Each structure stands twice: as structure tokens, then as C-alpha cells.
Amino acid sequence: MLLNIYTFKKKHKFATQLENNNALSVVKQSIKMVTPNIEAKIFTCTESRALAEKIAEAYGSKLGNVITSTYSDGEFQPSYEESIRGARIFIIGSTNPSSENLMEMLLMIDAAKRASARHITAVIPYFGWARQDRKDKPRVPIAAKLVAKMLETAGATRIITMDLHADQIQGFFEKPVDHLFASTIFLPYLKELKLDNLTIASPDMGGSKRAYAYSKALSSDVVICYKQRAKANVISHMELIGDVTGKNVVLVDDMVDTAGTLTKAADLMIERGALSVRAICTHPILSGNAYERLENSKLEELIVTDSIPLKHTSSKIKVLSCANLFGEVMQNVHFNKSISSKFLM
Secondary structure, three states, X not given: OHHHHHXXXXXXXXXXXXXXXHHHHHHHHHHHHHOOXXXXXXXXXXXXXXXXXXXXXXXXXXXXXXXXXXXXXXXXXXXXXXXXXXXXXEEXXXXXXXXXXXXXXXXXXXXXXXXXXXXXXXXXXXXXXXXXXXXXXXXXXXXXXXXXXXXXXXXXXXXXXXXXXXXXXXXXXXXXXXXXXXXXXXXXXXXHHOOOOEEEEXXXXXXXXXXXXXXXXXXXXXXXXXXXXXXXOEEEEEEXXXXXXXXXXXXXXXXEOOOHHXXXXXXHHHHOOOOEEEEEEEEEOOOOOHHHHHHHOOOOEEEEEOOOOOOOOOOOEEEEOOHHHXXXXXXXXXXXXXXXHHXXX
């Protein structure tokens, strides 16, 4: 009798579970049928409009409508002039100083969050303030960490950026970070040059990892410059580790600011017997006397991306667009496809 009762209860429990599973399956199917496809919309910050237009074209879309109102004291307010409720929003903007570029990105993210966008992806070709990624002396901020927290607090659910000054900045975020490498843009160009006796160089010890990655892809030698700074943007001493005699040298760095390091390194290498010196720098900040230094240096060519708009033109500067790279990655992110092919190094 007890066995029959136990068997009955077991069968009843199984039937109840089966019924619940069937009901859950029906609910899931119903939700799937009524849930609309998420629409993707692309918007831009003011400074990055030229690049954003090219990215939107590469993506196969057009830029969304945003207007910015400015008060007489300089305060500004971006406004989305179309519905973004339930959509995936891509906001394109480099956060290089002045601080208005970062502030505009934060305001646009906040506005998208308050307008009920489902996903808010900050597309930051150049992640500004990244040189302050640690305390290199007492009583200084870690600005890169602060910027990461501000972006997340504003409402960003994903970050897409390129060639961070320090890879570990990815760890400052609690949200997913897609850290792209401009090597996917630069390597094909370098191969087209077909330089004999090619040698890759790092302008400082911190960039040695990047230089070794390029040398591996190009099967070339590596040399490193050792420098000491008197203060920010001022080099007191530079020495070359390695032989560049009879070599065509390509310096590799993530950014060029005042161009002091690059031009000093190029002049030093020519003095040491290099046939030619080129430089690859992802982000062309080019502040202060950078353009004048470039023109007066032994540097044959400076190859950059358009992550930051150039302030002036120069016969020595070659610009390769990163629009296709970002456009393809944004498409893959939206359609949940792999982007691992874009991480060459």
C-alpha cells in the first residue's frame, strides 16, 4: 500500500514538472514572437562628426539627429531629436582634451539612459586621460579610473575603444570593453611599402611589448629607445638600445603629443646610421610645437589614424581611416557576432 502511494506521488510530481516545463516553453515562445528586433542607431559628439559619418557609412547607416544648445556662459545641452526608446545606441566621440569632449559624451550617455535606450555603447576611438593610469608620485589622481567610473555612472553599458595607452585600463571598467588594435590598419600599409632591412623601434621602454608584436607580424628586428624625462613632455636624455645601421626603421607608439620623443628618436637613429625613419602613432594629438618639430626633423613619414581630427595638414603626415574597423565591430556587436579577428595583437 505504501509503495503504491509513493509511486503515485512520484508520477504526479513528474506530471506537474512536465506541465510546468511545457507552460514555460509556451511562454518563452510567445515572448520571442512578440519581442521586436532591437534597432541600432548611431550618434556622434561634435568634435568627432567627420569620423562618425565615415563609421556610419561603413556600418551601412546614417547618423541620428542630435542638436546641441549652448548657453551664454558656455554650458551646453545635447538633445536627441528622434525616439531611441528600446534601441541600441552607439555614441561616437573621442575624449581628448579639452574636457568638453568628455563632458559631451557623458551628457549624451545620460540623455540616452533617461530616454530608455536599451543598450548604450560608448564608441571612443581615443580614450583621453589614459596617461594617468596609476600614481607615479604621491598625491596625484588616477584619472583613467575616474573617467571609467564616470562613463559607467552616466549609463554606458559597453565601451568600444582603440589602442589604450595602457592595456590594464580595461580592468577599470565593470562593463564589457572591446579594446581594438590599430595594427589591423597599419600592418597592411607597412607591407605595401616593402621596406628592405626593416626594423621596428619603440620610442620608450613602455612600448616594447607593442613593438615586439609588430616585429613578430613583420618578421623584423627590434630596437628600443631609453629616455629620461625632466618633466611631462620634456626629455632630458635618450639612448638607443640596438643597432640600426643600414636599416629602415619604423617607430611604433600609441599616441603622439608634442612629437618631442618621436623627432628626437628619429634624429638619433639617423645619426646612428639608419637609412630612413618612419613612425606609426594611432592617436595624433599633436599639441604645442608638434607640427613644427615634425617638419624640422629627420622623420620621413608619420602614419596616424583619424581617431582625432588633425588641427593642421602636413606633407609628412599620412592618415589611415579607422572607420571601417569601427563600423565592422559595431555591426558584429549589434548582431552578437565574434570580433576576435580584429585583435591581431
